[in-house]
Amino acid sequence: MDALSWFTDWFAAEDSEVARWVLQRGVAALFFVAFLSSLNQFPALLGERGLLPVPEYLEGFHRLRRPSLFRFRYSDRLFRLFCAAGLAVSALLVLGVPQLCPWWVPLLAFLLLWGLYMSIVNVGQTFYGFGWEMLLLEAGFTVAFLGSDQVPPPTPILILTVWLVFRLEFGAGMIKIRGGDEWRDLTALFYHHETQPMPGPLSRQFHLLPKWMHRCEAAGNHVAQLAVPFFLFFPQPIGSIAAALVILTQLWLVLSGNFAWLNWSAIVLAFAAVGDRALHSVVPFIPEDLGWDRPRTTAWPASGDWVAWAWVVVVLAASVLLVVLSWWPLRNLFAKRQLMNAAFNRWALVNAYGAFGSVTKIRVEIVVEGTLDTVPAEDAEWREYRFKGKPGEPDRVPRQWAPYHLRLDWLMWFLPLRTVHEEWFYAFLMKLLAADPATLKLLREDPFDGERPRWVRARSALYEFSTREEFRETHHRWVITPLRELIRPIGLRDE
Template sequence: MEWLSWFDARDYEFARQVLQRGTAALYLVAFLSTMNQFPALLGERGLLPVPAFLDMARRLARPTLFRWHYSDALLKSVCWTGIIVAALLVIGLPQTGPPWLPMLAFLILWFLYMSIVNVGQTFYGFGWEILLLEAGFTVAFLGSDQTPPPTTILILIVWLVFRLEFGAGMIKIRGGREWRDMTAMFYHHETQPMPGPLSRQAHLLPRPLHKVEVAGNHFAQLVVPFFLFAPQPLAGIAAGIIILTQLWLVGTGNFAWLNWVAIVLAFAAVSDPLAHAVFPFIPLEWHQGANTPVWWLAVVVLVTVVLLVLSYRPLLNLFSSRQLMNASFNRWRLVNAYGAFGTVTRQRIEIVVEGTLAEEPDAADEHWLEYGFKGKPGDVRRLPRQWAPYHLRLDWLMWFLPLRTVHEDWFYAFLDKLLEADKPTLGLLRHDPFDGERPRWVRARSYLYRFASRAEFRGNGERWVRVLLSDAIGPVQLSPRLNPKRRFLS
């Protein structure tokens, strides 16, 4: 039907392939990360057990599959279901069927992961959780190989990218002075939550280049997003700039799947002719269904209207003097507000956890052995690893401790688990200095960390320089019966 031609974005098939398969791949990583870490963090015997949380929050407003029952076995079933469905979407199997099939697959991923996020408490309080949920729901309505990509859904995905980028830019301009005086990147690479293998080299770049980084960030987040709505090739060029800036962040840090979601979603503004012009191996013409069924048109239009209505509050938030960051305005986690790093910390404080087998500990350092974390800095000689898009939740929460308070319930529970030599908890760590044996005491110490200069690294091989600040907690031990009560050394 000719009158439906406006609805069909036939020049965006490559974009649809990237959006569907890329989003599914990130869901696969999210479910894998959850299966490996959730039981130890939030399971039946976790640091913040979900059953206890549900007992206290019987009127939990947000939907979750675990509302009436949680078990670690059910959680693993949910994760395996998510992994299998996501893998099928990555290889493109549901996309070969009618448009409702990939829609159903993505809605399953969306609901299962939302069920996890809504009971995940502080360990799932990151902005990229709701970003992945919104992306999964929106991408669900891109249809299948039997129908052309729907224009309205592509526009809604571009609108999501706009909120993600422009919202982050506005948060920075309204935030710390360092973003306005162009000094933010003097500190960011060194103080970011989880540095990567290239973070130190990025930090040691000349300061004029760091100012170029800030200027480039402001341009990419405050100017470029408006061109995503422009005609081609401007929209595609704008998407390319966003993709390149996100790849720089991927290369210099570990921000879970935040940057990867932005990269994948930005392809919504890349047309097939532009993609083919840049990379000739990308086909210029794709096989698509001849017509869009009326029933599918009705479904997509209804979803489009709903998401546009839900966009009202996020749109106001973008220009509000009290702009919210990483906030949901409805219980379904759709059309959210985003933003990150409104301020940049100028010093890196790390909480180092140590244990000892001594009967009565003293301050002698040789009696204390340090636990090694997978991602967060600890050993001053160790090269930071690249983990993203995989999300190390415990390591991220450890970064927040000195910025808030070390006296968090989950952190005291973590110390208890170390004193019990709890295997699931130890599995979250890179190194247990006691090889599964129970320490008698543990403590948490705060250190000031900074990257070593090139001369310092050549001299002693240490990538970090650290200075002890104080004992944040401890020494502390369990009572003789290993119940949850702790005894502090007076």
Template sequence: MEWFTEILPGWLAAPDGEWAREILQRGVAALYLVAFLSTLNQFRPLLGERGLLPAPELLEAGRQRGPTLFRRWGYSDRRLVVLGVVGMAVSALLVAGIPQAGPPWLPLALFLGLYGLYLSVVNIGQVFYGFGWEMLLLEAGFTVGLLGSHQVPPPAPMLILVVWLVFRLEFGAGMIKMRGGSEWRDLTALDFHHQTQPMPNPLSRQAHLKPRWWHRCEVVGNHVAQLGVPFLLFLPQPVASVGAGAIMLTQLWLVATGNFAWLNWATIVLAAAALGDSVLHRLIPALPADLGADAALESGMASGGSAAGIPVYWTVIVLAGSVALIVASVPALRNLFSRRQLMNASFNRWQLGNAYGAFGSVTRQRIEIVIEATEAGSGDHPPEDEADWRPYEFKGKPGDVRRRPRQWAPYHLRLDWMMWFLPLSGLHQRWFHTLLARLLVADPAVLRLLRQDPCAGRAPRFIRVRSFRYRFATRAERRETGHYWMRDDGRIVIGPVAAR
């Protein structure tokens, strides 16, 4: 027992990781805050009682992906709101660092609460919650809760497991690219990516218009950052901090040139696990040297603690959590080296120890689905004048060729993202046809998801769906036309359709 309470807890401590813990816990909590805000604003029209894919129907059929509180409670829009508000309140407390001043079990309990609440949402979220950053946020919340509070030193095993999560995230993405489209191997992927990515941002066009040699350098830099740099995270300081800094810089470039919800910000936050306090203090001398764990070490055996200032119960919790996460990630380790590598896959119902990856192939053309409405026409006869047709404008996805793309990340516009997938997966999606039906009756909840309703809240007489090829305007085209986008004449793929 003396070995257990003195030697082992001392080995668990990582006194050089106090600032890493601070960044990890507050950063992940901030991302949960954004995720719950996105859920409050979008879940009900997308998945609520009258949603495009109603969650009650999913639960009644028993087709939820895994554990969810709504299986026990039953789903209602009111309960969803309560869950979202509670999630935001708990997230805000953790961002402020208030629970971290208490006993080590307190931030753990709150992070597990966030994990359980958001897992309940993701498991009934269907295609609108089928993105890799959802499972990344779940796994991150579960893991950083085990870092404890200021009353104990940061546990070294948990910092290593966060580094292991970053490794799976980055190296998995690098391997999926090398095994994916040839454009990653012949260095042409970035000739297209900035233009064809799901949701460009204000700087995406400028990034796309860079010369080809620049795009080749981008691809090479991506391969280095994802296939080589992650190994540096496991090396002693200051090499680990250098690796973390390199990952953060490459992710900031992705933040600057795209809208990938909280994927890039989560990677930046999690990479902080490899930052050492000693390195940070050399870089930023004004940083406080003591965040509270030193005082805990001096308290010794206070409150039933060990000789290293770590309570025995906390030692047991950290070791149990470490073993659970290691076991859960074994399938993901095998997946990294599998010829049939899976991308963004979970191997258990709890979405822990996941496999990650993104953009194994890059589309070379941008196809946009544009929904148009008219109040003209009569009976079953739509108007012949093209001027009578006006588009519904989405908040994030391209539409109006004169409109510059906006910055939305880390906020996630779920409907806009699914509209990007439509040309790839086909228009015969249940949610999309339900969307068209709701637009025909001017459903207020659905209209609030859009930027602009051409009928100003009135029900249209007809709607139709057109498909266009979009590309960024060159500098000369931008000067001549004032357009950010150029597009072809398009073709009608659905409709015109009238309300019945």
């Protein structure tokens, strides 16, 4: 076999048709959720009249550091146009329409999603400061080069997608080992299910598991994140087995909490290591040989097929770029001061990932209340604003929201860990005083039915999952202990 034949045989990953199918449609579906989440929340949070208005932010915007199509002009109407385009393109990719066309059509479709969403993230400020934003951008750029049904899945891109999963899993594992003692002594899950940012409907049941099972959870997490990722690079069927372990552990996290599209991203991306034949051995109704059916002789592409060779050149150029950019996150993985959820370039490509290096031991919630009384005394009738995902009433079952992302609720979780005296939170309180309709739509319940309260305040409360005995007596899932007033009653000057 000559060198050209060896290269073309290696380049064409004909045992990865299922992997490409899942990667392209899965990442596109996550983009759809991200654009939908932004469309429903961004204008109220960051729009022209939002809590942190983008037009004001753009006044100090350095266009060379944060690329965005909004850098010259922002309007809510333009933003909605971007989201509509993102939703339409991602829906077409989920349906597989661009994949029926030449290879450059899905390439351009994914790059358009990447560019549109990066434009949103880079003006999103604290409301878009989550690691899964970078993860989605990197995933979108990488799978853009998987091609269409007219060309075979390219091996370099599949390897680089596995490298992305490795950084995501191994980076998170290293953060934990270097983090709090609770991960090293296997007690982290004694607290995590109760104190995580947004519990799900089964989180209380997970929290009430015996402590020996929580230790097994923590030990299993270390194995899944520190050992299994290396086997993703192994030949089949080992790579597929490792991918299955990643998927199973991520599904466990999906059941136990709400982490936007983080876990679903890992599940989708892990399919890069899955082989068609290995999958067929487990799921027999999937054909054993799903290789692309382009007629060929001994090598692909043929020497005169310049369109196919252009595809090879584009894939190799993108691969070289991603390999070069990998130096910084690779070095970070083994650095003494490992960075968590960090980008090393302004395009959000080849990033560092990781989360929950330490686990919060108690759950403190910020309770926001308002009153119609003239005097905001303690005996006034204070009514609580209810959030969609943040814990509130003691008897309410937490809802499953992931992969949808409730940005306001997530930032409310961070307030007790930082400070309530943040610009966006005071802006939020002022919007409540004005009974701003767009802001109130972010909430589950407005206790004043659109009427303007005279005063609002913020206080803290300790939230703990009830034991089984407590639940039988009270039917409450949360035991709530009021703590203290954090922001004294504030009102509008014209009241």
